[in-house]
Amino acid sequence: MEAMIWSLIPLKIENTRIQMPVGQGFFHAGWVGFPEAEEKFFYVYDCGAMNKFATARNREIKKLHAYVGEGARLDLLVISHMHADHVNGVEALVTDGKLQVDTIMLPMIEMKERLLSFATTAHDDPASAESDFYREFIVDPVAAVSRFDPRNILLVGRGDGGAPGSGSPGDSPLDGGSDLSGEGRGYTWKLVGQGIADFLSPDAGRPQIAKIPDTSALRVFEFRNWQDAWLIAPYVDEEITAKNDLFISNLASELRIKVAELEGRLSSTSFVLDLVTNQADKLQSAYISCHGDLNRTSLCLYSGPVGSVAVDHRCQVQHGPWVSNLGHPRIAWIATGDAKLSKDAKCDALLEHFKDHLAKVSTLTLPHHGAAADFNQKLLTATKPSFCPVTADAVKNWQHPAASVTRSVASEGAMLLVVNADEATLVREDVWTGTP
Template sequence: MKNTIAYGSSDDEKWELACQCADFYIRTAIARSYGLRMLMESSFDQLRREVSDQLYAQALDFRQKTFEAENFHNYCRQSLLEREQQAAHLAARTARLPSSHSRAWKRDLAKHVLGHHRYQLPVGQGGFNVGTLRDLGPNEAMWQPSLVADAIPFADFMYVYDCGSDPIAGVVQSVRSIVARRPSRRLDMLFVSHFDRDHICGIPHLLHQQRGLRVDTIVMPYLDDIDRMIAFGRSVATSGERTAERFHEDVVVDPVGTMARFGPRQIVMVMPGDEDEGGSGFFELPPAEPPLSDPDGMPWKARDSTGWGSASPAARRTLDGATVVRRIEFDVGGGSEGGWLLKPHVKQASRRDREAFCAAVEVILRWPRGSFREKVKIEKERRGLVTKHRTAVSRAYAWAFGDKNETSLSLYSGPAEPQKAGAVLRNSRTFASARVGWMGTGDAGFKDPETVQRFQDHYRDEIDWVTTFMLPHHGSENNFDPSLFVVGAELFVAAAQPIHSHWKHPAPEIVKAIKASGARFRRVGSSPKSLLEERMVVFWPG
């Protein structure tokens, strides 16, 4: 139906398109309030770019006044009811015995069984999490011993989330242990949350050509030149060993080139999903093929994380050969049912803070106003900023950001289709549900409700299955507000052993609030006894 309104060019095709976009926006907002998703949501971004901001604002104002919201509310209620009925019918058709019952393991037709181990290694102030997967098949004689065996040597798939510590000795020792226990020397995926030295300085040791692992895929956040300088300004406030400093500088100056030295088959960079957080730059890059699984390893599928079934994610290519995506999740080792889901999310610094940082650098270095954005595009200038002007960059970060820690890649790791699965944990207890998900958050900030809401929206289908939650920035009070209820995990973990007492990691107030909520808290420091190891078998009965 054509809209008629006295808004200048009301009969123009652009006005009709603007109204269509406004209608879609309104419907999407209502649908989300019911926990529903709109079809073709990814197409909205493309249509929206064809309409000017001014015309879209006019159309949105018009449609908000004239849209028959109650009819769409009724439609959503009916859709939700039908979904609940379908779920009930599915549950009735696939009803199964508890995992502890011997007959539950006789139903072998569509069964898929994965062993999953994860290790938060005791590196001190830093981050080093290792996860493994092994296809155990339907044979119960295989999965029971896997709960007590070392998973590193026999894993079919192994991934790492961050690899660093301050001082570096802590992570180097743990890296040597992992490499020595991995005869194949294969590392399927390395996830980098952000470019702080205490989260990346162990990577040259982990991926050393002679004494390290061979990585297939590296996944890290897409940070432009400004964002990387911001990350450097935050990290440079403390000094580290020269080898760690040099690698840190190289990553900031040229992240793709530096990571490419380790010989990965592909480098995947994840952009923030929201355009107001920098995601609009995605469409300025040339199209590319989405990330692909290595035929020689455990298979995985890259999917669009908006939830549209098996749709491949849209991908772009950088000039230096990295694959850039906005929304992606990796389904590892999926069988007829089940698999393991690795799902990243990137939260970027706000535009206002970015602009303040740029202005601060210009003032401190007495550069012409507005020149920083162009200068930082030049590799030689970036190298000078991380070597000759380290103090200036650090001061600019402190002025623009204070104690905030903004840009970081979070990662969910847990069973795919957990509502259909069962899990057996290593403490010999059996459970009827697979609530065994893990969430790593790097140095993400969870201090304001809007950020928390966006995070929860991104992980809408996974958030209730998280049982182990890594507190951001080692449990700093500047990054986490327990009153916002980011996630209802059973175990909250802080990887922390600060060498500077004024850091107060983890914050006593956060630890107290966690325990008061009935959840458990665990600090993983530098003592070998603080190692956190979680072992489980997840199965999807037929």
């Protein structure tokens, strides 16, 4: 993670982001810096890998700790969805004061879907399903992450409208959410956007828990400089419930109880904890008959400038021995998690949500490790990215990334960057915007 040397230009905002080589999983870290700030805003999007790649995952967590220093503040931890290969490194990342996490953001997901996600993990990666933290996370995500003592937990659901950040009324503080803010030495962030923040923990105790719409975002800016800002904006791609209902019906049969009784008992944390701890075989059996074309809730994320904040932009990308330098205003990053975007309506909804920011995107992480069943050509034609990282490694006969997706990326003139468990495949991006 050695620092790169840049041309000497007056900087306004700089963003360093690193895609960690953890094999089949996802682990991304980023920093936003300003010229007069003593510290940088630090965020992480997912931290996990299949158990087969636990050595690589743990190696990269230790490297990040060494890079930032144990006890450093992690301003924002974003968890995209409930699969273990995106979340099973979180405990090692932040437990025992290794990082002091300030705010955690994750999508609101119903119990049915959480159980189905656990069943998927139990089927594909049984060792990861045996983690106490992962079981607790499935049973009660808020309680599970509260042990890390965050100041805020933000539960994100679908909102009515798009991402803020282009000089619209959405740049104002979220209704009822004026207290959702934070700061470091020289920088500040505020939750802005349209909609209402619904606080679930009205007392002064920690953590502060709030439901927010994905029409809100974190606006990060240098102290007293509201205009030159960076945006961390979510989008929730929601699951389709038909398979969930089939899964619950199958599970009721496995448990030899009626569906209505099972659904009623899902509100009991002790019942669900017993399911994931002692009856994983029944969950797997219920999953096997409906695992074909599943769609899970996934939180996508934009990280980029709020608007056209300056006239000079640069982007440098390092992948193995290769270094690419670009001098255009496309310096933003969009991650799609495991969103299933193959259907035009779902892909169009994501593009509409981020429409004011698409022209700034240089990097688009491909959905679900580059799987063809989740990909849509519109993602590329609308964003015109220069780089398409895909985090994948050899597992069974999974087409990650699929040959058709690889061809699509090449046909659009973009560069496919495959990140696996080899340290040499790390992707580091350093982008900045300033004035000549």
